[in-house]
Amino acid sequence: MAYGSATAGIVPKSKMEQMGLAGAHTREWVTSEGASRPTGSMQRELVVRAQRGDLEAFSAMTMACSDRLFAIARLILRADDRAADAVQDALLQAWLDIRGLKDPDRFDAWVYRLLVRACYRSAGEHRRRAVTEIDLGPASGPTTPDAQRQIAVQDQLARGFERLSREQRAVIVLHHYAGLSLVEAAAVLQIPLGTMQSRLSRALRAMRAAIEADDRLPGLVEVPLA
Amino acid sequence: MNRPVAANEFERMVQSWLVADAPAAAPSRLDAAVVEAARRARQRPGWLAALRIDQGWQPRRLELPSGRRSLQLAVMLLLLVLAAVLVASAGRPVHRPAPLSGPARNGLVAFDSDGQIVIANADGTDRLVLTSGSASRSTPIWSPDGLRLAFWSKPAGGGPLALTVVDADGGGSHVVSGPSAFTVPSLTTRIAVWPAAPDWSPDGTRLAFGATVAGISRIVVATLDGKAPTLVGDPTLPALSPVWSPDGGRIAFAGGHYPNAALYVMNADGTGARPLTAAPATVGSFEAARWSPDGRHLVYQAGEQSLAHGIWLVDADGSHEFSPDVGPYGAWVDDLWPTWSPDGRLIAFVRTINSAIQPTDCSGLASCPPETYVTQPQIFVMNADGSDLHGLSQTGIDNSPPQWSPDGTRIITTAYPAPAGFVLIDPQGIAPTTYLAAAANGSSWASWERLAP
Numbered sequence: 001m002a003y004g005s006a007t008a009g010i011v012p013k014s015k016m017e018q019m020g021l022a023g024a025h026t027r028e029w030v031t032s033e034g035a036s037r038p039t040g041s042m043q044r045e046l047v048v049r050a051q052r053g054d055l056e057a058f059s060a061m062t063m064a065c066s067d068r069l070f071a072i073a074r075l076i077l078r079a080d081d082r083a084a085d086a087v088q089d090a091l092l093q094a095w096l097d098i099r100g101l102k103d104p105d106r107f108d109a110w111v112y113r114l115l116v117r118a119c120y121r122s123a124g125e126h127r128r129r130a131v132t133e134i135d136l137g138p139a140s141g142p143t144t145p146d147a148q149r150q151i152a153v154q155d156q157l158a159r160g161f162e163r164l165s166r167e168q169r170a171v172i173v174l175h176h177y178a179g180l181s182l183v184e185a186a187a188v189l190q191i192p193l194g195t196m197q198s199r200l201s202r203a204l205r206a207m208r209a210a211i212e213a214d215d216r217l218p219g220l221v222e223v224p225l226a
Numbered sequence: 227m228n229r230p231v232a233a234n235e236f237e238r239m240v241q242s243w244l245v246a247d248a249p250a251a252a253p254s255r256l257d258a259a260v261v262e263a264a265r266r267a268r269q270r271p272g273w274l275a276a277l278r279i280d281q282g283w284q285p286r287r288l289e290l291p292s293g294r295r296s297l298q299l300a301v302m303l304l305l306l307v308l309a310a311v312l313v314a315s316a317g318r319p320v321h322r323p324a325p326l327s328g329p330a331r332n333g334l335v336a337f338d339s340d341g342q343i344v345i346a347n348a349d350g351t352d353r354l355v356l357t358s359g360s361a362s363r364s365t366p367i368w369s370p371d372g373l374r375l376a377f378w379s380k381p382a383g384g385g386p387l388a389l390t391v392v393d394a395d396g397g398g399s400h401v402v403s404g405p406s407a408f409t410v411p412s413l414t415t416r417i418a419v420w421p422a423a424p425d426w427s428p429d430g431t432r433l434a435f436g437a438t439v440a441g442i443s444r445i446v447v448a449t450l451d452g453k454a455p456t457l458v459g460d461p462t463l464p465a466l467s468p469v470w471s472p473d474g475g476r477i478a479f480a481g482g483h484y485p486n487a488a489l490y491v492m493n494a495d496g497t498g499a500r501p502l503t504a505a506p507a508t509v510g511s512f513e514a515a516r517w518s519p520d521g522r523h524l525v526y527q528a529g530e531q532s533l534a535h536g537i538w539l540v541d542a543d544g545s546h547e548f549s550p551d552v553g554p555y556g557a558w559v560d561d562l563w564p565t566w567s568p569d570g571r572l573i574a575f576v577r578t579i580n581s582a583i584q585p586t587d588c589s590g591l592a593s594c595p596p597e598t599y600v601t602q603p604q605i606f607v608m609n610a611d612g613s614d615l616h617g618l619s620q621t622g623i624d625n626s627p628p629q630w631s632p633d634g635t636r637i638i639t640t641a642y643p644a645p646a647g648f649v650l651i652d653p654q655g656i657a658p659t660t661y662l663a664a665a666a667n668g669s670s671w672a673s674w675e676r677l678a679p
Contacts, residue, residue, distance in 0.1 A: 052351060052352065053351075053353055053354065055264060055265055058261070058264055059257070059261045059264075062257050062260045062261060063257050066252045066256055066257050066260065067250070067251045067252050069252075070249060070252035070253070070256065071248035071249055071250075074248065074249050075244060075248055080253070084252065084253050087260070088259055088263060091260045091264075092263045092264060092267060095264040095267060095269065096267055096268075096269055096270050097269075097270055097275035097279060098275070099272035099275045100272055100273070100275025100276030100279045101275075101276075101279055102276065110279065153239070153243075154243055154246065154247070157239065157240060158243070158247065161243075173244065176240055176244055177244040204236065204237065207240065208236060
């Protein structure tokens with residue numbers, strides 16, 4: 001079940017302006033879902049130009065997809081700096097090898113594949129280096145009970161997600177965030193459809209199990225001050 | 227999350243959390259960093275990159291074969307592999323060696339531009355900067371088989387020159403010679419070609435170049451097998467501008483001291499050196515020799531005055547030495563850089579006409595301003611026997627060595643003063659002249675890759 005994503009493929013307006021894609025061009029880039037990204041003939045043209053060594057075309061492609069790729073990498077890797085490295089790695093590989101891409105329409109799927117591989121590499125290196133990165137959250141917290149509950153649920157989901165393997169995170173992100181169908185996600189990950197289905201199912205079950213295990217842990221006892 | 231939730235509800239929660247947790251935008255500098263990294267990198271050739279990409283992978287259900295079905299599957303897989311190999315072989319432009327002499331198909335043009343080596347199609351497309359960094363690279367030369375490219379590198383902070391060879395597919399870069407003991411001279415001190423171009427052996431395994439060793443010009447032969455370069459020839463005989471014969475058995479070079487300078491030839495191992503020519507010469511003469519594609523003749527530049535070279539021809543055995551266009555031109559005409567067409571029927575060279583412009587009217591002036599000199603290099607072409615000498619209409623070129631395209635339909639040389647880069651001329655004078663852009667500074671040498679027909 002692919003939900004599609006509210007964020008996938010959206011290029012910020014400032015970026016569209018940087019890319020010189022305001023006006024008539026912009027309309028061609030806006031999909032029926034409102035997501036502004038180079039699709040169809042426009043993206044194909046950019047890919048073909050990049051295959052001829054046109055760095056300007058590649059720059060436009062980079063600006064169009066870097067937000068989406070960074071979000072995916074950040075979700076998988078859970079660290080901004082390594083996500084940025086993975087995106088840079090994937091896009092540089094795309095530039096180096098783009099002449100070998102025979103079907104320009106497969107650019108998106110190919111870049112997703114490069115990105116997931118870059119994330120896997122980064123995750124492996126991160127394990128080897130055993131570097132602990134601490135992400136400091138916002139200083140001010142929620143004030144209403146509903147908001148506090150919502151934050152608590154999100155924290156549980158985050159903790160459950162972080163306990164998944166990199167492969168499990170990838171299938172969840174590609175399917176439930178990037179909006180790829182199971183077939184598309186399987187193609188990106190180069191795994192059989194059955195493997196994709198079972199990996200996704202196991203990932204979600206593992207995430208639930210991690211959250212339920214959290215719920216069973218004894219909580220902190222609040223001791224009233226005298 | 228203490229209450230139980232249905233599976234589909236949990237999936238929706240996960241999706242909502244992913245959307246909320248995902249950053250809205252990439253770091254501000256990421257795009258610029260990617261583009262800058264791409265600018266410094268070199269795209270892989272299409273055929274090589276295609277091998278790295280799984281073009282049409284489709285997900286499939288994994289089913290375990292059994293019995294007869296597994297045999298059928300094995301046969302199908304074998305056929306698929308064979309078909310894939312055949313398709314890959316047909317679709318991939320395999321870089322086959324070009325013939326060692328004679329016409330070939332035009333490949334990429336390599337040239338130096340602002341201290342870096344650039345390759346591009348002759349129309350400027352598919353332009354790639356092969357090198358990066360602060361070292362200054364110059365004088366790229368394709369191997370005769372078109373499989374490798376050699377060029378000089380000079381470190382930014384000074385230091386010895388290094389002769390570097392890269393494979394045509396961009397890999398296999400290695401330094402074949404770091405001649406710290408050698409001083410590689412300019413071809414001549416007044417010609418802005420630096421340093422002397424190395425010359426590939428016809429089989430593409432060795433490079434010869436002139437260098438100053440212990441105060442005397444010597445010929446150095448470098449190999450690609452990692453061994454130290456060797457000095458060849460008589461250590462007492464000054465030697466410059468080596469050039470291999472088409473069969474690889476001999477090396478011609480400018481040898482000796484004035485007034486006993488001559489065009490020499492020796493065996494490739496340095497033995498048996500003997501002068502081929504008898505014409506009088508001065509320092510700087512007998513250079514830029516080129517063997518005819520059939521190895522039977524040599525063309526070279528020689529002259530009695532330093533600014534008045536002529537084009538000379540001699541048979542490989544030293545007979546029939548003559549200059550097809552002796553003049554009289556005096557010091558006002560300088561013919562340099564002769565080069566055979568790939569089929570050996572034509573010879574192109576650069577003729578520089580030095581004109582003195584006298585002040586037109588000095589009346590009323592306390593002193594008449596000195597005359598000024600104007601040089602106008604122009605490509606000339608003649609038949610291999612020296613007949614039908616004529617200039618091509620193209621001017622606006624620099625006094626630098628012209629090169630024939632491998633198919634013989636174009637001559638490329640340095641444009642001057644503008645536009646910066648190289649000019650491509652039709653020796654028949656039919657097709658319009660085109661230009662290949664390069665940096666205004668430090669672009670003086672172009673070499674055309676030879677491909678198998």
